[in-house]
Amino acid sequence: MAAFKRLVRFTTGAQTHYGDLVSVAGNKYxxxxxxxxxxxxxxxxxxxxxxxxxDYGLLIYMRVQTxxxxxxxxxxxxxxxPTYPPVFTKPADALAGPFDAIDIHPDARELLDxxxxxxxxxxxxxxxxxxxxxxxxxxxxxxxxxxxxxxxQIPEASGGQFxxxxxxxxxxxxxxxxxxxxxxxxPQTLKLTTKVxxxxxxxxxxxxxxxxxRQIISHLSRGTTLRKGTVIMTGTPxxxxxxxxxxxxxxxxxxxxxxxxxxxxxxxxxx
Numbered sequence: 001m002a003a004f005k006r007l008v009r010f011t012t013g014a015q016t017h018y019g020d021l022v023s024v025a026g027n028k029y030x031x032x033x034x035x036x037x038x039x040x041x042x043x044x045x046x047x048x049x050x051x052x053x054x055d056y057g058l059l060i061y062m063r064v065q066t067x068x069x070x071x072x073x074x075x076x077x078x079x080x081x082p083t084y085p086p087v088f089t090k091p092a093d094a095l096a097g098p099f100d101a102i103d104i105h106p107d108a109r110e111l112l113d114x115x116x117x118x119x120x121x122x123x124x125x126x127x128x129x130x131x132x133x134x135x136x137x138x139x140x141x142x143x144x145x146x147x148x149x150x151x152x153q154i155p156e157a158s159g160g161q162f163x164x165x166x167x168x169x170x171x172x173x174x175x176x177x178x179x180x181x182x183x184x185x186x187p188q189t190l191k192l193t194t195k196v197x198x199x200x201x202x203x204x205x206x207x208x209x210x211x212x213x214r215q216i217i218s219h220l221s222r223g224t225t226l227r228k229g230t231v232i233m234t235g236t237p238x239x240x241x242x243x244x245x246x247x248x249x250x251x252x253x254x255x256x257x258x259x260x261x262x263x264x265x266x267x268x269x270x271x
């Protein structure tokens with residue numbers, strides 16, 4: 001059994017710690033300190049601390065891997081669903097904290113977009129995993145925003161390769177907690193909501209995913225080692241800005257919530 005239910009990472013002085021989130025009151029977080037690493041072992045302590053900021057829930061990241069949810073582009077354009085989920089990667093430097101401001105490079109501002117996504121964290125190395133066993137490799141679940149510069153993603157610019165458009169620094173905020181896998185026996189029963197400046201843009205259930213978490217993990221581990229610490233963004237539902245002709249502007253705030261799990265809230269910064 002995991003030593004945590006809701007994993008967070010926080011800093012006191014110059015030291016970084018893991019903790020189990022006990023409660024939140026305004027901007028104050030009550031946390032039970034943990035000892036160890038989520039990828040080796042964690043042990044609960046008796047020490048309870050109050051902190052004003054939590055970071056994304058892991059100290060070590062291997063990579064961010066983005067995969068297929070209900071494809072808003074396929075649905076809108078009535079394109080056929082591919083046999084396998086589309087896969088592209090985001091580098092570790094794309095990771096950001098749940099409440100960080102995201103500095104946007106001038107060349108990425110023209111068609112800046114959001115993608116709210118259920119995000120899975122792999123807890124132990126996985127290779128050639130069956131769908132039946134896939135959830136045994138999950139450390140936990142969180143919320144994520146696959147920020148995308150669409151001007152680098154459109155076919156005439158990208159040739160169909162999406163990585164560059166999604167790989168800018170801090171283009172993958174996740175958090176604010178990672179809920180232990182044992183607390184979510186079925187990840188296909190969660191509600192996802194994305195808001196821009198408080199207005200709902202995406203609202204769906206993970207039951208609508210074309211490929212479920214089990215299928216995604218099994219597919220990604222086929223002949224490939226998914227290292228512990230790998231973060232999988234499972235794709236976004238309809239409602240992204242590209243098809244609304246609405247793109248993110250300076251100081252827009254994007255909030256992604258997986259109900260009962262985690263929230264990211266990030267301001268886009270052109271300064």
